[in-house]
Amino acid sequence: LKPPSPSISSIGERGLIDRLRRRLGPTPDFVRIGVGDDAAVLVPARGMQDAITTDSLIEGVHFRRDSTTAKAIGHKALAVNLSDLAAMGATPRAALLSLAMPVDFPLDDFDDLVEGFVSLAERSGTALIGGNMTRSPGPLVVDVTAIGSVRPRRVLERVGARKGDWLYVTGHVGSAAAGLGLLTSGLDRALMSEGQLACVARLETPEPRTRFGRIVARIGAANAAIDLSDGLGDAALRLAEAARLGVVVDAALVPVHGAARDWFVSRNTDPIAAAVAGGEDYELAFAVSPRREKRFLSAARRCPDLLVTRVGLFATEPGAWLDSGGSLTPLCQAFSHF
Amino acid sequence: LKPPSPSISSIGERGLIDRLRRRLGPTPDFVRIGVGDDAAVLVPARGMQDAITTDSLIEGVHFRRDSTTAKAIGHKALAVNLSDLAAMGATPRAALLSLAMPVDFPLDDFDDLVEGFVSLAERSGTALIGGNMTRSPGPLVVDVTAIGSVRPRRVLERVGARKGDWLYVTGHVGSAAAGLGLLTSGLDRALMSEGQLACVARLETPEPRTRFGRIVARIGAANAAIDLSDGLGDAALRLAEAARLGVVVDAALVPVHGAARDWFVSRNTDPIAAAVAGGEDYELAFAVSPRREKRFLSAARRCPDLLVTRVGLFATEPGAWLDSGGSLTPLCQAFSHF
Numbered sequence: 001l002k003p004p005s006p007s008i009s010s011i012g013e014r015g016l017i018d019r020l021r022r023r024l025g026p027t028p029d030f031v032r033i034g035v036g037d038d039a040a041v042l043v044p045a046r047g048m049q050d051a052i053t054t055d056s057l058i059e060g061v062h063f064r065r066d067s068t069t070a071k072a073i074g075h076k077a078l079a080v081n082l083s084d085l086a087a088m089g090a091t092p093r094a095a096l097l098s099l100a101m102p103v104d105f106p107l108d109d110f111d112d113l114v115e116g117f118v119s120l121a122e123r124s125g126t127a128l129i130g131g132n133m134t135r136s137p138g139p140l141v142v143d144v145t146a147i148g149s150v151r152p153r154r155v156l157e158r159v160g161a162r163k164g165d166w167l168y169v170t171g172h173v174g175s176a177a178a179g180l181g182l183l184t185s186g187l188d189r190a191l192m193s194e195g196q197l198a199c200v201a202r203l204e205t206p207e208p209r210t211r212f213g214r215i216v217a218r219i220g221a222a223n224a225a226i227d228l229s230d231g232l233g234d235a236a237l238r239l240a241e242a243a244r245l246g247v248v249v250d251a252a253l254v255p256v257h258g259a260a261r262d263w264f265v266s267r268n269t270d271p272i273a274a275a276v277a278g279g280e281d282y283e284l285a286f287a288v289s290p291r292r293e294k295r296f297l298s299a300a301r302r303c304p305d306l307l308v309t310r311v312g313l314f315a316t317e318p319g320a321w322l323d324s325g326g327s328l329t330p331l332c333q334a335f336s337h338f
Numbered sequence: 339l340k341p342p343s344p345s346i347s348s349i350g351e352r353g354l355i356d357r358l359r360r361r362l363g364p365t366p367d368f369v370r371i372g373v374g375d376d377a378a379v380l381v382p383a384r385g386m387q388d389a390i391t392t393d394s395l396i397e398g399v400h401f402r403r404d405s406t407t408a409k410a411i412g413h414k415a416l417a418v419n420l421s422d423l424a425a426m427g428a429t430p431r432a433a434l435l436s437l438a439m440p441v442d443f444p445l446d447d448f449d450d451l452v453e454g455f456v457s458l459a460e461r462s463g464t465a466l467i468g469g470n471m472t473r474s475p476g477p478l479v480v481d482v483t484a485i486g487s488v489r490p491r492r493v494l495e496r497v498g499a500r501k502g503d504w505l506y507v508t509g510h511v512g513s514a515a516a517g518l519g520l521l522t523s524g525l526d527r528a529l530m531s532e533g534q535l536a537c538v539a540r541l542e543t544p545e546p547r548t549r550f551g552r553i554v555a556r557i558g559a560a561n562a563a564i565d566l567s568d569g570l571g572d573a574a575l576r577l578a579e580a581a582r583l584g585v586v587v588d589a590a591l592v593p594v595h596g597a598a599r600d601w602f603v604s605r606n607t608d609p610i611a612a613a614v615a616g617g618e619d620y621e622l623a624f625a626v627s628p629r630r631e632k633r634f635l636s637a638a639r640r641c642p643d644l645l646v647t648r649v650g651l652f653a654t655e656p657g658a659w660l661d662s663g664g665s666l667t668p669l670c671q672a673f674s675h676f
Contacts, residue, residue, distance in 0.1 A: 032387055037496045038425035038565055039391035041488060044382040049370055053377035053468065054434045054483055060475035061438075087376035096392045098481055100399075130391065137398035138476025143436055145392055145483040150379065158375045227376055 005108035008101055016110065016133055023111075023118050024128055030093065031127050040129035042094060048149035051090035055080045055229075059139035067183050070109035072204040073142060074116030080229065081146035082124055082208035083282040087227040089156040089217020090148030092126040092210060098143040100136035113142070116205075124210055154217045160224035161243040161287030167312035168222075168296065169255070170209050170283040172202070173232045174271070177278025178260035179203030181267065195259025206282040212303045213284055221296040222286040233276040233332025235285040236312060237320040243287070249276065249312035249331055251324040276322060277332055287314055343446035346439055354448065354471055361449075361456050362466055368431065369465050378467035380432060386487035389428035393418045393567075397477035405521050408447035410542040411480060412454030418567065419484035420462055420546035421620040425565040427494040427555020428486030430464040430548060436481040438474035451480070454543075462548055492555045498562035499581040499625030505650035506560075506634065507593070508547050508621040510540070511570045512609070515616025516598035517541030519605065533597025544620035550641045551622055559634040560624040571614040571670025573623040574650060575658040581625070587614065587650035587669055589662040614660060615670055625652055 008016055020035070027034045033041040044050065057077045059065055065073075078095060085092050097117060101110070121128055126146065179199035182192065189197065209227075216222050224243065226235045232254070240247040256264075256275040264271035288296045288310075300308035320331035346354055358373070365372045371379040382388065395415045397403055403411075416433060423430050435455060439448070459466050464484065517537035520530065530538065547565075554560050562581065564573045570592070578585035594602075594613040602609035626634045626648075638646035658669035 032490075033426075033493065033495060038422040038563075039389040039428065039484075039486070041426065041428075041493055042388045042390065043490075044386075044388060048382075050380045050382060050388065050485075051377040052380065052432075052434065052483075052485065054436050054481070055470050056436055056438060056472060056479075056481065058438055058472060058474060058479075061473050084376040088371075088379065090377065090379075094390075096390065096483060098392050098394055100394060100396055100479060132393050134394060134396060135399050136396060136477070136479075139474070141394075141396075141438060141474075141479050141481075143392070143394065143479075143481040145390075145434060146377075147388075147390065148377070152370075152381075155371065155379055157371060225376075 005106035007104045008107055008110050009103045010107065013133055019111070020114055023114055025122065028127055031129055034127065034129045042129065045149040049152050051085055051088045051148040051150050052145065053081050053084040054143065054145040055084065056141060056143040058141050065140065068204055070112035071116035074113035075120050075205045077142040077144045078117050078120050079206045079208050080282060081144045082126065082210055083206065083227045083229070085146055085148040086208050086210045086213030087156065087225050087284055088150055089154055089213050090150040091214050092124050092146055092148045094127045094129045094147045095121060096145040097128060097131035099131070099133045100141040101133065102136050102140060105140065150217065154220060156213065156217045156222060156225035158224055158226050158238060159242040161239050161245055161314045162223055162289060163245060163314060163316050165223055165287040165289050165314045166293065166310050167236055167247060167249065167314065168286045168288050169232060169309055169311050170212060171281065171307050172255050172257040172260065173281055173283065174260045174275025174278040175199045175202040175257050176280035177274060178263040181263055193259060195257060199257060199260050203280060208282060209284045209306065212299060212306055215299040215302055216286065216296065219295055219299060221292050221299050222288050224287040226285050228281040228283045228285060229279060231277050231279045231332065232285065233320065237332055239285060239287055240314060240320055243314065245314045246317045246319045247312055247314050248321045248323050251322055253309060253311045255307060255309045343444035345442045346445055346448050347441045348445065351471055358452055361452055363460065366465055369467055372465065372467045380467070383487040387490050389423055389426045389486040389488050390483065391419055391422040392481065392483040393422065394479060394481040396479050403478065406542055408450035409454035412451035413458050413543045415480040415482045416455050416458050416464070417544045417546050418620060419482045420548055421544065421565045423484055423486040424546050424548045424551030425494060425563050425622055426488055427492055427551050428488035429552055430462050430484055430486045432465045432467045432485045433459060434483040435466060435469035437469065437471045438479040439471070440474055440478060443478065488555065492558060494551065494555045494560060494563035496562055496564050496576060497580040499577050499583055499652045500561055500627060501583060501652060501654050503561055503625040503627050503652045504631065504648050505574055505585060505587065505652065506624045506626050507570060507647055507649050508550060509619065509645050510593050510595040510598065511619055511621065512598045512613025512616040513537045513540040513595050514618035515612060516601040519601055531597060533595060537595060537598050541618060546620060547622045547644065550637065550644055553637040553640055554624065554634065557633055557637060559630050559637050560626050562625040564623050566619040566621045566623060567617060569615050569617045569670065570623065571658065575670055577623060577625055578652060578658055581652065583652045584655045584657045585650055585652050586659045586661050589660055591647060591649045593645060593647045
């Protein structure tokens with residue numbers, strides 16, 4: 001039996017910052033000033049531009065503390081930002097971690113959250129260079145800013161798809177949505193199949209597609225890119241809208257994990273529609289010109305563990321459509337967080 | 339009589355982003371990609387380094403929506419970050435605005451918050467390049483990241499004070515604390531004196547000391563700097579600790595605004611002790627070597643509207659002390675947000 005963890009208020013803000021700093025390894029040379037000053041100072045990467053993004057996870061909106069671990073929260077808070085950088089073709093360099101925590105937040109959970117964040121940071125070459133800790137009168141809020149570097153003429157933008165481009169997507173679609181369904185159904189993790197656990201893992205600890213995004217950008221293999229934070233349908237629509245085009249996704253090609261498919265079917269929902277609508281997969285979608293397709297697939301071969309699938313086509317006809325054996329239905333509603 | 343404002347949920351996330359974008363002017367050339375992609379992309383300033391900081395304002399902790407305006411919240415959320423950049427001697431370039439809002443947050447308040455943020459951004463040459471909007475199940479949370487540029491060998495660090503350096507501070511100390519006291523006392527703003535309103539303004543809409551910080555850095559006039567987010571006492575202690583020195587502040591020299599002094603006295607508190615302990619002034623404190631003092635004061639002359647006062651001395655004797663006519667008392671407790 002483990003004694004209950006003391007709360008973060010027992011060691012105060014400076015104690016927490018000291019604890020965080022002890023977990024950090026040596027900072028890379030480009031970090032001129034890291035954690036502990038009014039601001040961090042970075043030496044820019046020679047000949048590169050800076051890609052910068054921010055995204056937050058909020059208790060009660062993006063996660064529940066009783067159904068996920070603090071370590072997963074820390075991981076995911078960084079992962080969703082690295083996914084945005086990957087969608088630009090940028091290489092992560094640094095991140096800021098801003099935490100608003102209830103005063104009774106257990107110190108063990110603080111340590112676990114930091115561990116989840118820092119271990120992904122280390123694996124991805126991201127230096128934690130600063131942040132902010134404050135009290136929250138309500139939910140736990142984890143706000144992260146990530147900074148990466150990208151070659152000036154190699155940035156993958158959301159705008160750029162052309163008529164006749166293929167729509168490609170990495171990984172499986174809808175896994176995170178199935179994972180959320182599995183978790184909220186109350187099914188015990190101990191009773192989940194390996195495939196079901198993979199869906200939950202995609203929801204809780206998504207792996208940003210950093211390497212693939214960077215390679216595609218560097219070899220100029222795509223005309224546009226976006227990440228799947230709000231689902232494949234939303235991503236395809238946004239790529240199309242940015243280019244003032246339409247898009248058609250072939251339902252037969254949408255890569256849905258077997259466990260996710262089984263879960264959707266067991267809930268009497270159409271698995272493809274559910275997968276396309278499901279958010280939080282943090283995969284990448286690309287517009288790839290047919291004459292660059294070989295080049296794009298050569299990037300895929302350099303990431304042998306990553307599934308890469310052609311799922312649709314950009315066309316001049318407006319709208320975003322799901323083609324199920326010749327019958328067209330609207331691909332999605334624009335996703336709103338409100 | 340004005341009809342009540344609809345809530346933000348009436349126009350959804352994309353509507354809010356469109357509304358925000360319409361308020362933004364043309365982006366400067368160094369913003370290669372601004373609001374609307376997965377990440378922003380900036381062209382680095384030639385020969386400069388990047389200073390990066392993040393800070394958040396949380397309803398119920400840093401402000402109350404019933405006693406301050408949304409415009410002031412938007413202003414202050416950016417100002418506190420610009421203050422951190424100023425303390426490094428950095429020139430602001432860009433900012434990210436991350437908003438977690440209750441679904442019933444009035445659209446008028448959203449517009450006002452954006453207005454407060456963007457008008458300070460414009461005045462300070464800061465481009466709003468991205469951010470994030472999401473629902474909050476509890477408090478309004480405004481999380482901002484600011485990015486500036488600073489000359490490599492001109493960064494003002496927290497570390498660097500030397501034995502015999504003077505402690506200098508900008509502006510008045512304790513005004514924000516007095517302003518908070520005035521607001522929470524329930525005194526109607528319409529009944530406040532001009533001086534009292536100045537204290538409230540310092541609390542609600544602090545002006546970051548960007549120009550002064552930049553000049554001091556550029557001419558190499560200080561050995562160390564910090565901003566007064568948690569009070570002069572805390573700032574002096576941190577500058578001293580970073581240098582493994584002690585510091586003595588002369589109570590007779592601490593610049594306290596007359597209205598703040600009167601307020602503290604009316605509450606039967608020692609005005610100097612209260613001013614030194616009061617946070618949120620967002621002034622700057624510097625360690626200035628006596629042989630650079632002339633240079634430092636030349637920077638002050640270039641900011642004629644800004645009060646700049648010598649208040650203390652760094653010494654080898656450990657500790658941080660307030661000297662009131664020869665009697666020493668501890669300057670402060672380390673401030674903790676928990």
